[in-house]
Structure formats: structure tokens, C-alpha cells
Amino acid sequence: MRNTISGFSKFSKSEKIEWLLNTYFSDKDSARTLVQRYWNTDEKLQKLHDEFIENTITNYYLPLGVAPNFLINDTFYTIPMAIEESSVVAAASKASKFWLNRGGFKAEVLSTEKIGQVHFIYKGDFEKLQSFFAHVKPKLISETASITKNMERRGGGILDIELRDKTSDLPNYYQLHATFETLDAMGANFINSCLEQFASTFKNEAQSFENFTTEEKNISIVMSILSNYVPQCLVRAEVSCKVEDLKSKDIPNPEEFAQKFKQAVQIAEVETYRAVTHNKGIMNGIDAVVLATGNDFRAVEAGVHAYASKDGKYSSLTHCSVENGIFKFWIEIPLALGTVGGLTSLHPLVKFSLEMLQKPTAKDLMKIVAVAGLAQNFAALKSLTTTGIQEGHMKMHLMNILNQFEATETEKVKLIEHFKKNVVTHSAVVEAIERIRK
Numbered sequence: 001m002r003n004t005i006s007g008f009s010k011f012s013k014s015e016k017i018e019w020l021l022n023t024y025f026s027d028k029d030s031a032r033t034l035v036q037r038y039w040n041t042d043e044k045l046q047k048l049h050d051e052f053i054e055n056t057i058t059n060y061y062l063p064l065g066v067a068p069n070f071l072i073n074d075t076f077y078t079i080p081m082a083i084e085e086s087s088v089v090a091a092a093s094k095a096s097k098f099w100l101n102r103g104g105f106k107a108e109v110l111s112t113e114k115i116g117q118v119h120f121i122y123k124g125d126f127e128k129l130q131s132f133f134a135h136v137k138p139k140l141i142s143e144t145a146s147i148t149k150n151m152e153r154r155g156g157g158i159l160d161i162e163l164r165d166k167t168s169d170l171p172n173y174y175q176l177h178a179t180f181e182t183l184d185a186m187g188a189n190f191i192n193s194c195l196e197q198f199a200s201t202f203k204n205e206a207q208s209f210e211n212f213t214t215e216e217k218n219i220s221i222v223m224s225i226l227s228n229y230v231p232q233c234l235v236r237a238e239v240s241c242k243v244e245d246l247k248s249k250d251i252p253n254p255e256e257f258a259q260k261f262k263q264a265v266q267i268a269e270v271e272t273y274r275a276v277t278h279n280k281g282i283m284n285g286i287d288a289v290v291l292a293t294g295n296d297f298r299a300v301e302a303g304v305h306a307y308a309s310k311d312g313k314y315s316s317l318t319h320c321s322v323e324n325g326i327f328k329f330w331i332e333i334p335l336a337l338g339t340v341g342g343l344t345s346l347h348p349l350v351k352f353s354l355e356m357l358q359k360p361t362a363k364d365l366m367k368i369v370a371v372a373g374l375a376q377n378f379a380a381l382k383s384l385t386t387t388g389i390q391e392g393h394m395k396m397h398l399m400n401i402l403n404q405f406e407a408t409e410t411e412k413v414k415l416i417e418h419f420k421k422n423v424v425t426h427s428a429v430v431e432a433i434e435r436i437r438k
Contacts, residue, residue, distance in 0.1 A: 009055060017057050048346065064292060064349060066356070067092035071104030072371050079372055080353040081288035086400060088284045091379035092372060098248070098382075102241040105374065107367035113159060113232035114336055116191040118176035118199045118224045124216030126165060129174065132212065133163040136205045140176075144197045151190060156181040158194060176202065179232070184362040186295060186338030188226055195224035228299040229306045230334045237370035238330035239378070246327055250386050258322045260385045265329075268316035278377070279308055279317050282331070285376030289369045293357070294343030294350035300335060307334050318377050331374045335366045401429045411436055 003023050008016065017035055025031040035058045040046040050056045062082045067089055070077040079096075081089050099105060122129055140161055148157045159179040166173040176198055180191050199221045206212060206219045246254035268278035283301060290297040308314050318331045339362050343350050354360065357368060398419055402412050415432055422428065 013050065013057065016055060020057065045348070052343070052346075062291070064353075065089040067096055067372075067375075069093065069100050070096040070368075070371060070375070071100055072107055072367060074104070075358075077358070077368060078356060079289055079368060080292040080356055081285070081372070082292040083284065083288035085284060088288060088376065091383075092285055092375050095375035095379040095382075098378075099239050099375075102239070102245055105237055105239055105371045107235065107237040107371055109363045109366050110234040110236055110332070111232045112181060112363070114180045114182055114187055114191060114226065114230050115232070116178045116180065116195045116224075116226040118178075118195055118202065119222040120174055120176070120199070120202070121172045121220040121222060122174050122216070123172050123218075124213065126167075128211050128216060130163065132206065132209050135209065136202060137161055139205060140198050140201050143201045144194045147190070147193050147197060151182065151185075154183055156183040161198070182338070182362075184339045185341045186336055186362075188296075188299075189341075191226040192224065195226070199224045228303045228336070230303055230336045231307060231310065233334050233336050234332060235335055235366040235370045236330060236332045237367065237374045238328060239374065240326055240328040243322060243325050243327050251382075257385065258327045261327075261329075261381055262320045262322050264381050264385050265316060265318060265320040269319070270315070272314045275308065275314050275316050278380075279305065281380040282317055282373040282377045285372035285374075286333075286335075286369055289372045290337070292350070292353045293337070293339070293365060294347050294353075295337050295365075300337075303334050303336065318374065329374070329378060331370055331377070333370060333373065335369055337362050337365045337369065339365055398424050398429065401426060402433075405430070405433050407433060 005019065008019070011019065017032065021028040021031050038058045038061065040049065040059065046059075049059055062084055064080060064082050066078050066080055068078040070079055079092065081092065083089070141158055144158065151157050157180070159181055161179075162177045164175040164177045166175055176195075178191075178195065178198065180187060180194070182190055203219055203221055206217050209217065243254050243258045246257055251257045268275045283304065286300065286304070287297040290300050304317065305314075308317050317333055318329065320330075321328045338344060339354060339360055344354060345351070357365070360368065398416065399412075402415060407415065411433065414436060415429070418432055419429070
């Protein structure tokens with residue numbers, strides 16, 4: 001059956017839904033009810049959600065949880081986390097509580113440069129191109145004045161523009177490589193607007209540059225776009241304490257724990273298969289806060305994982321040392337985040353989350369997000385090197401399994417009590433449910 005359609009975007013919301021139901025669903029009434037159940041009863045709020053993206057039919061909800069007791073640079077935070085995975089919020093909360101009486105988390109922003117590039121093809125003499133760039137660079141900046149005016153007023157703007165020769169990678173390929181300071185905005189639209197103006201000015205001015213031949217004047221702009229790789233927009237977060245102070249109920253031997261923990265990090269530093277899972281756990285914490293605060297978690301993911309490969313091999317984002325009786329655990333990552341613009345001023349729960357975080361600047365949010373990633377990794381490695389990760393994870397996952405089998409409230413009470421003393425596995429839960437129902 002052919003399921004293509006023309007003019008879909010021009011359909012009303014109800015028309016789009018009816019087309020989907022008639023095309024793909026056997027039980028149309030149930031599917032329609034499900035779609036409508038997730039609409040917001042506040043029509044104004046629903047309209048706001050409908051206009052975030054194109055072709056909306058309903059809302060897709062994720063839980064918004066909180067992890068309290070984070071002490072970051074001597075300030076207390078309760079961190080919002082939007083995520084569907086069991087045990088992530090619990091793990092972050094446990095890590096925050098663990099470090100609360102051991103000095104808390106320390107974080108600092110190391111740099112805040114963001115990057116954009118104009119990619120172009122030039123077939124000619126490189127020395128002439130260099131001469132042209134020196135001639136046109138002031139005009140590239142001056143002709144973006146209307147775009148940069150407000151950003152410059154707040155202390156940001158264009159930091160520099162460089163000409164880069166990339167012909168060793170691709171014939172006739174060059175870049176205008178620009179750096180920006182965007183303050184509390186993530187800055188994607190600002191950067192892209194500047195880049196497109198650079199491209200227009202660059203191409204137009206080449207036409208009248210007297211040293212170029214006719215062919216050299218014909219510069220071909222391929223594209224103008226920001227980069228989500230921001231190795232000079234860095235934040236560092238760390239925890240540290242005396243090794244003896246690591247002692248707790250589940251760490252009876254702190255010296256042994258510190259060494260084993262360090263070895264676990266070292267394995268992730270040298271073994272790519274482990275590093276990917278290690279870093280995925282870090283991103284559980286980072287993505288959850290990035291999403292809760294209305295930032296672009298896909299951009300953050302791409303940039304962070306590229307940074308994990310900056311030395312030529314994919315490696316751990318966190319590091320650990322045990323020296324002179326001091327245990328230290330830290331992370332250094334690139335994060336391009338914003339607290340103004342985009343969804344931060346539109347989505348009600350994003351505004352709620354940012355207020356919960358005491359209305360942070362972009363730099364403050366970088367620190368909080370880095371801490372969330374470090375806390376998540378600490379909790380995971382602590383479990384892996386002591387009790388093992390499945391015991392805690394599966395206990396948190398128990399409720400999902402019970403809901404999957406539509407357990408009643410009475411059944412849930414009995415099964416939760418049963419698995420306080422028994423290992424949770426999917427098959428064990430299924431067997432327990434079947435016993436109760438018999």
C-alpha cells in the first residue's frame with residue numbers, strides 16, 4: 001500500500017491525526033484516544049507546545065525528577081533532571097549526599113569560546129587569497145554590526161576570524177574560522193547569522209579584488225555553519241578528600257576502594273569498549289540536566305564525544321588520582337549552554353527548572369551540568385567496584401517491570417516487599433507475579 005501524501009504540513013492538526021489513523025492503525029478509536037489523552041487541557045499551553053516543531057499531533061512526556069543536596073562551590077543546589085532511565089536520579093542523589101560532608105563539588109569554567117566556519121572552494125594562488133583576506137577582514141566584521149550590536153553591548157561578540165588552508169585534506173578547500181563569545185545565550189542563531197554575512201561579504205568583495213584573476217574571483221561558498229565542537233568552551237568539576245574519609249557503610253576499606261576505583265577509571269582511559277559505556281553513564285547525568293533546562297542535548301553529546309577522541313583515541317572523560325593520601329576525581333568537558341533565548345524563555349518547565357537552579361548564568365549552568373555528569377559517573381563506578389551495578393539498577397527497574405505486567409497496587413506491595421530480600425531479574429519478577437496470581 002502506498003502511504004505517501006502531498007501537502008501534509010498544510011493539514012489541520014485533526015486532519016493529520018485522522019490521516020495517520022486511517023493509514024496505519026487497525027483500532028482507530030484507541031489510537032485517537034491515546035493521542036488526545038496526552039494533550040494539555042490548557043489550550044494556550046497546548047498551542048505553545050504545538051508551535052515548538054512542525055506537524056505536531058500530541059505531546060511526548062518524560063519524567064522530570066530532582067536530585068537534592070548538591071553542594072557546588074559552597075552553594076546548595078537541587079538539580080532538575082528530565083530522563084526516562086531508572087536509577088539515574090537516584091544515583092545522582094546518592095553521589096550528592098556522599099560528597100556533602102566531604103567538601104562537596106568544586107567547579108570552574110576554563111574558557112567560553114564558541115566556533116563557526118564558512119567553508120569555501122578557491123582555485124587560485126594562496127598568497128593572493130591571504131592578501132585578500134587581510135584586506136577584507138575589517139569589512140567582514142564591520143558589515144555584521146547590525147547583528148552584533150546587542151551582543152557587544154552585553155560584552156560579547158566576534159572574537160576573531162582566521163583564514164585556514166585545508167587543501168591538504170581536500171583540494172581547493174579553505175575556511176573562514178571564526179570564534180565568538182555569546183555570554184548567557186547558547187548563540188547558535190547569532191553565530192549562524194554572522195557567518196552568513198561573512199560569506200556574503202567575502203564573496204562579493206572578491207569580485208572587485210584587483211589582484212585576483214577572473215577564475216580566482218569566482219569563490220564558491222559551500223556552507224556557513226556553527227560548530228558543535230567547542231574545545232575552547234571548557235568546564236572542570238572535581239571532588240577530593242583524604243582516602244581515609246571515603247570510609248562509609250559500603251566502603252569498609254577506603255584504601256582498597258580508592259585503588260580499585262582509580263583502576264576502573266584507568267581502564268576507561270585505555271579501553272575504548274569500556275570508555276563508550278563509561279562516558280554514556282556520564283551523559284545520563286549531563287543530558288538529563290541539559291534537557292530539563294531547555295538546551296540542545298544532541299549538540300552537547302556530539303561535542304563531548306568528539307572531545308573524548310581529541311587525542312586520537314576515544315577515552316574516558318573523567319580521571320582519578322590517589323596521591324599523598326588524597327583521592328581526587330575530576331572531569332573536564334566542553335559545554336555550549338544558554339540560559340536565555342530558545343526554549344529557556346518559552347517552555348514553562350524550563351523556566352521552572354532554571355528558577356530552581358537560582359536563575360544561573362550560562363557559566364553557572366556549565367558548572368552544574370559538569371557536576372551532574374561527574375556525580376553520575378562516581379555513583380556508577382562506586383557501584384561497579386563494590387556491590388555491582390545490577391543490584392541497585394534492577395531494584396529501581398522493578399516498578400517498570402510491574403507496570404509492564406499491569407500489576408495491581410496490592411500485587412506491587414507484596415512484590416516490592418519480596419524483592420527487598422531477593423535479586424531482581426526480569427524472569428524472577430515474572431515468576432513472582434505468576435505465583436501470586438495463581
